[in-house]
Amino acid sequence: MSPKxxxxxxxxxxxxxxxxxxxxxxxxxxxxxxxSERKLADRYTASQMTVRQALGVLRDEGLxxxxxxxxxxxxxxxxxxxxxxxxLSATQWGEGRSMWDVDIDxxxxxxxxxxxxxxxxxxxxxxxxxxxxxxxxxxKRNRRYAVDGEIVMRATSYIxxxxxxDTRITESDSGPGGTYARLxxxxxxxxxxxxxxxCRLATPAEVDDxxxxxxxxxxxxxxxxxxxxxxxxxxxxxVLDASRFLLVYDFPA
Amino acid sequence: MSPKxxxxxxxxxxxxxxxxxxxxxxxxxxxxxxxSERKLADRYTASQMTVRQALGVLRDEGLxxxxxxxxxxxxxxxxxxxxxxxxLSATQWGEGRSMWDVDIDxxxxxxxxxxxxxxxxxxxxxxxxxxxxxxxxxxKRNRRYAVDGEIVMRATSYIxxxxxxDTRITESDSGPGGTYARLxxxxxxxxxxxxxxxCRLATPAEVDDxxxxxxxxxxxxxxxxxxxxxxxxxxxxxVLDASRFLLVYDFPA
DNA sequence: TAGTGGTCTAGACCACGTC
DNA sequence: ACGTGGTCTAGACCACTAC
Numbered sequence: 352m353s354p355k356x357x358x359x360x361x362x363x364x365x366x367x368x369x370x371x372x373x374x375x376x377x378x379x380x381x382x383x384x385x386x387s388e389r390k391l392a393d394r395y396t397a398s399q400m401t402v403r404q405a406l407g408v409l410r411d412e413g414l415x416x417x418x419x420x421x422x423x424x425x426x427x428x429x430x431x432x433x434x435x436x437x438x439l440s441a442t443q444w445g446e447g448r449s450m451w452d453v454d455i456d457x458x459x460x461x462x463x464x465x466x467x468x469x470x471x472x473x474x475x476x477x478x479x480x481x482x483x484x485x486x487x488x489x490x491k492r493n494r495r496y497a498v499d500g501e502i503v504m505r506a507t508s509y510i511x512x513x514x515x516x517d518t519r520i521t522e523s524d525s526g527p528g529g530t531y532a533r534l535x536x537x538x539x540x541x542x543x544x545x546x547x548x549x550c551r552l553a554t555p556a557e558v559d560d561x562x563x564x565x566x567x568x569x570x571x572x573x574x575x576x577x578x579x580x581x582x583x584x585x586x587x588x589x590v591l592d593a594s595r596f597l598l599v600y601d602f603p604a
Numbered sequence: 605m606s607p608k609x610x611x612x613x614x615x616x617x618x619x620x621x622x623x624x625x626x627x628x629x630x631x632x633x634x635x636x637x638x639x640s641e642r643k644l645a646d647r648y649t650a651s652q653m654t655v656r657q658a659l660g661v662l663r664d665e666g667l668x669x670x671x672x673x674x675x676x677x678x679x680x681x682x683x684x685x686x687x688x689x690x691x692l693s694a695t696q697w698g699e700g701r702s703m704w705d706v707d708i709d710x711x712x713x714x715x716x717x718x719x720x721x722x723x724x725x726x727x728x729x730x731x732x733x734x735x736x737x738x739x740x741x742x743x744k745r746n747r748r749y750a751v752d753g754e755i756v757m758r759a760t761s762y763i764x765x766x767x768x769x770d771t772r773i774t775e776s777d778s779g780p781g782g783t784y785a786r787l788x789x790x791x792x793x794x795x796x797x798x799x800x801x802x803c804r805l806a807t808p809a810e811v812d813d814x815x816x817x818x819x820x821x822x823x824x825x826x827x828x829x830x831x832x833x834x835x836x837x838x839x840x841x842x843v844l845d846a847s848r849f850l851l852v853y854d855f856p857a
Numbered sequence: 858t859a860g861t862g863g864t865c866t867a868g869a870c871c872a873c874g875t876c
Numbered sequence: 877a878c879g880t881g882g883t884c885t886a887g888a889c890c891a892c893t894a895c
Binding site: 613614615650651652653654657671672673674675 | 882883884885886887891892893894
């Protein structure tokens with residue numbers, strides 16, 4: 352009935368108490384729904400704003416999520432496992448043996464809608480990554496991915512025009528195997544990759560684009576694909592809904 | 605003077621306007637300080653709470669940071685670059701060519717204080733990762749790391765007792781080269797690694813431990829180290845201040 | 858001491874979901 | 877129609893920082 356004592360702030364006490372109740376399974380009914388903000392405000396003799404601040408703490412921890420017009424619900428973490436070396440991992444690296452022993456389910460990333468393709472003058476950072484002049488002509492391929500009908504990722508790929516101009520990379524449907532297969536056929540097949548990762552909170556634009564909650568974290572991932580002579584043949588900028596992904600990397604010592 | 609129109613909510617408009625002003629360099633004076641919340645409330649004819657909501661958006665984007673009793677300041681992103689294949693990347697993978705072409709500075713991660721070492725009964729998830737029975741004896745090595753005197757990471761390492769019991773792994777100072785060097789000397793040198801990454805917002809305990817702002821994102825990273833016959837000889841659970849790190853992975857196609 | 862961010866209240870209205 | 881989360885106000889007080 353009362354928020355935990357010992358906490359310096361009311362909202363921390365409320366959050367702490369609710370956290371315990373969630374972990375004790377108090378809301379594990381059919382809908383896994385929490386009391387409404389107004390009911391909680393009554394119960395903890397606090398204002399709605401203060402209760403919202405407490406709920407925000409638990410949302411940040413990934414324990415609960417809100418649905419407008421509906422309520423707050425206990426959340427569940429069912430990550431999409433994304434292994435940078437899918438083929439190698441299956442054969443060479445053997446079985447799991449990791450602390451997160453999640454189900455390697457076969458939910459597949461599906462492209463949402465049409466892939467937008469356009470020939471543009473390269474932005475500065477892309478030009479640097481491709482080791483080209485600024486404003487060099489590059490093909491930009493922009494798409495969103497979904498799992499189970501929910502958008503989880505935005506990917507924007509850039510390929511130099513001189514590598515792509517007479518391939519299906521210039522079309523929305525780049526054909527079986529995608530961009531990398533077309534590059535390989537043209538003699539520019541990537542032989543190694545570099546991925547850079549950072550994690551930050553979503554911008555409002557990304558909140559709209561990926562249907563995220565405000566303040567939700569995203570993973571920003573940049574991948575450079577290099578062919579045998581070291582030239583970067585593609586860069587790919589991805590923004591992932593961080594709450595949905597578990598990224599896996601295997602590598603030798 | 606007026607928040608951007610076209611935004612559905614007032615705080616989004618204020619955030620949008622402030623974002624533009626920050627990027628235009630309006631606050632690039634000595635202290636890089638923004639006007640106070642009350643002054644902003646006046647200027648945008650909004651309440652302090654609404655201004656705070658707008659500032660929260662920009663803080664989430666990593667653009668600004670607050671110091672209590674002092675004010676809001678333009679933030680700077682100077683990530684610690686962490687390459688999973690440091691040695692390989694230097695020789696084999698060649699030069700950068702990536703979209704984030706940050707300075708590969710030589711700021712080093714320093715251990716804060718003493719490494720806490722204890723022999724414990726293995727927790728369940730650690731036992732699973734090590735492919736051992738639950739409650740098997742493992743050495744737990746717990747430490748924090750700092751850069752420029754600021755705490756940026758917590759790492760907790762677990763090594764089975766039967767591999768570590770007559771090495772300096774059982775001591776706070778495990779000697780030159782650290783745990784992996786001791787394992788190698790004992791014939792258990794890791795030959796490959798698996799890293800799993802997820803990104804989420806910090807728990808209150810992590811906020812205290814790593815001196816984070818409330819609602820700041822962290823990277824939770826689990827690493828398994830495997831010796832030649834495939835046995836996992838160490839697992840390492842790390843929690844990183846996400847705002848401070850850029851993670852890099854190089855791998856072959 | 859004056860100014861700052863941080864917390865908190867007791868109301869209000871809105872858009873949306875469920876029924 | 878009603879309940880929900882989400883936004884917003886106009887105050888208030890507190891702890892902290894800088895002067």
